[in-house]
Amino acid sequence: MVSRRDIASLLGAGTLAAAALSPIGSAQAQTGPAAENTFQRIRRTKKLRIAGIVGTEPYYKKDIASGEWSGFCVSMAQDLAKAMDAELEIAETTWGNAVLDLQANKIDIMFGLSPTPSRALTVEFTRPIMLNTFTIIAKPGFEPKTWADLNKPEVRVAVDIGSTHDLFARRIIPNATLLALKTPDDAMLSVQSNRADCVIQVAMLSLVTVKKNPKVGKIIVPTPASAQPTCAGVRAEPDPRFRTFVDNWLEYNRGLGAMKGWITSSLELVGVKAGDIPAEITF
Structure with a gap:
């Protein structure tokens, strides 16, 4: 037979279990830095962490002598950090590792990512920073x-394998002879060596490529x-506070020009000067 004391004991255990599962119990269990979302961590530490990629001008540019970073994505990150009353920290990465760095909580945001499926x-993506027009550099x-x-089939088109250029070419010009090469430089060299008739690059890159070597x-x-949207990638979190803040910051700065x-x-x-940009290309 179950005594009254046993019943009271069982009820007490059930009450504790229910409390642990209740919203209040969950909130108490999740307090502390380990439970912080990205927005809270940045506000607490006063540091905004991003990644930079060497040799990807105009997105990111690193001065080898001074170690200073500049470029489009760095300018945006500096302004975002200022808006959040934080200091900017930049760690080197690659396009291929950027998403992994976000997942591993090594960085808070990655500017310049295309929101591929x-x-x-x-990871999650902000609203578009800009629309980047697809162009070709033709021999x-x-x-x-x-x-x-x-x-x-008689047209030979070079792309860097696995890139958005590659994905775009396979969808839009499936009948062309596609040369999928390891790097953007390899793809460009194939045009210079007459192995390809053209290379596909988004406008931000093709403008720089041709400026550096007009004969290409x-x-x-x-x-x-x-065109493809260029966004910022952020970590997927239950609380979207940081992504919402970045979206609002983007809209505010877009309105200001x-x-x-x-x-x-x-x-x-x-x-690259304003006069170097074809009229068909807008950002």
Whole structure:
């Protein structure tokens, strides 16, 4: 037989278990730095952590002598840090490791990411920072007007494998002969060596490529114009406070015209002037 004392004991245990599962119990269990979301951690530590990628001008540029960073993404990060009353910390990474760095809580935000479906499975994205137009750099004498002109087996198109350029080419010009090479430099060299007729690059990159080496070819914006959004990636968290703040910050600065100013200033770092930008390309 179960005594009254046994029943009281069971009820007491059940009450404690229910308290542990209740919202109040959960909130108490999750207190402390380990339970902080990104927004709270930045406000507490006064540090905003981002990653930078060497040799990716105009997105990121690192001065080898001084170690100082500049570029479009760095300018944005500096302003975001200021808005959050925080200092900016930059750690080197690669495009391939950026998502892993976010997941591992090594950085708080990664500027300049394209929101591909595969990336969206593991991290979240802000509203678009800008739309980056797809262009081609065509070898001398090769001047297609449309994407349809490129969508032929006799046309050799170079891309850097696994990139958004690669994904775009496979979707838009599936009939072209695609040369998927390891790096953007390899893809560009294939045009210079006449193994490819053109290379696909987004405008922010093609403008820099041609400025550095005008003999490499000509920038063409095939019609119909196509663009991909460039966003910032953030960690997936139950509380979206940080992503919401960044979205609001983006809209505020877009309204002020600051975004366009950061873009043009970063292009000027590598010698690209306003007059070098084809009229079909807007940011």
